Amino acid sequence: MNARTLKLMVVVATLALGTATAAELASSHPRQWLQPAKGGVATAAVVSKLTAVYGPLTSDANWYVGSYVCLACHQEYTGWRETKHNQALRQPRPEYSLIPGKGVVADYDKNGIDDFQQGLDFNTISSVFDKYKPNAPKLSFESGKYYITIGSLKMPVVFTQGGTGSWKQRFGVRIPVSDLPSGLSAEIYMSPIQYNEATGRYVLYNDKNWYDPTTNQPKWAAGVTSAQLASHGGTYSKKCIGCHATGIRELGQTATGEWLYRGWIAAVYDPADPGVFDYDGDGNADLVNIGCESCHGPGLQHVLAGGAQSKIVNPAKLSTQEANEVCGQCHIRVESVPNGTHEWPYNDATKKSWIPGSGEPLSNYYKDAGGYWPDGQSSKQHHQQFEDLYRSSKPTFQFHPVRCTECHDPHVNTANKNQIVERIVSDNVTIPTQNDNNTLCLACHATHGPFSSITKEQVADLEANIDHIENVVSAHSHHPYGPDRKMGLSRCSKCHMPTIAVTAEAYDIHSHTFEVIPPEKTLAFQDKGGMPNACAVSCHATKVNSFGLGLDPSLGTWNEKFDRDLASALMKYYGPNGLWWQKTLSAGQ
Incomplete structure (x- = not known):
């Protein structure tokens, strides 16, 4: 009897006895999910909470259970919590102010106080919002809550997007309405405010959703109804949530026409994690952000089967095409099919999402909507890496079809930027890897083509063989060799992966065509x-x-x-x- 089978028996026994709820477990034991000996109790609480929300458990239930359930057994992947996948959407909390990946990082004057707590009023400074004065946004902080005021509307910030130390931070708000009991919109709308981290400056983000372009007056004012907001262009559930949540339980429009995503609930989680919060307002924390099951598929049957590998998707065992589609489901700029309603792979007629390992081609769920330079091949906009990759020869290379995960580690923030892997095992040689010293590329390209005279062993022992590697690479690049210096002379990615796309500032995203x-x-x-x-x-x-x-x-x-x-x-x-x-x-x- 293996440990996971034993744990499952504990789960069944515990369910029969009726143990603490997930909320009680999370509040009294915030690290309970990391206790192997008590993992069964955590799993019991999960199943109990899920059935309370979704109804009776059936043999074919294909529910998402949440990454914290996965981590109860797979503790070696707890580093996922600190990755950008888990930190994209976060509930703003004052205790995390100015901490990248945790809280509000906007601090335009670098005075050590975030701009909400400082009370930044764009009507009193010169900024990109000047044309909207005296109705430019005002940022505020009251009783532990963050707010944005535009004209007569004071809106609570439900989540921040980004702010992980790399690119930008945006802010999702609910709008006060006069026709709903809660007094707030059901949907979350993206504000017109974007803070760019590298430069510390604010830029406009789809300001036309908030201001009339002919009068520069706010489009929405006190007394607005949720029915009127149905025409708002910044609806997050309609445009964005598919790539910022783990699975979609329900997606549709309310009786008044607002779009609303209902997430799979997070039955067990760490209350200190700002990336787990109630998105849809039903009182349950939701599985927002990209978690384990975004890539491995729904996990309930895997849990109920005692961790049976046959009940979960392992992308490492998929074909190169299928494995790359796991990443491609979000690193892509598309429209849903057949109606183009949403901006991620989705069938908006059947309301069905693509699921990794399903055997269905990802292409059945989207039509290309990428933004390209005039050659029609080079990406001008961000999150188009999948399209880029399949414009190159890499994934179909006859000697070695390339997978995204050979260069990027999806499970942990590595010592390298952008989760670039720290080592590659090639021809039974373990090679420490970095982008900036060319070892990431040479780990595969050594021994063939222009680099046929470089062995894998030489790349693994870079310092001892730097003279030879320098001569070979410089002969190919026709430039002096200094890849790890500021200019990056003869760095492979400088030529083969130039920064030509934009997410915050021009140009801050690398091309992935490798051409x-x-x-x-x-x-x-x-x-x-x-x-x-x-x-x-x-x-x-x-x-x-x-x-x-x-x-x-x-x-x-x-x-x-x-x-x-x-x-x-x-x-x-x-x-x-x-x-x-x-x-x-x-x-x-």
């Missing part, structure tokens, strides 16, 4: 505004004046004289008759 964007593309699409090329955006337009042209006076614009002159100069080295690389664009490129 070097040639200078000729900047010139080929001048009539469409031009586009960045890898040489310019990674170095020659922003960091070094190699051709006596200076640096780009307006990065983000690609059809000015500077851009054309620089692209022409670069084509002498990388172009149809390039001295270093010969590249000619074919039709459609």
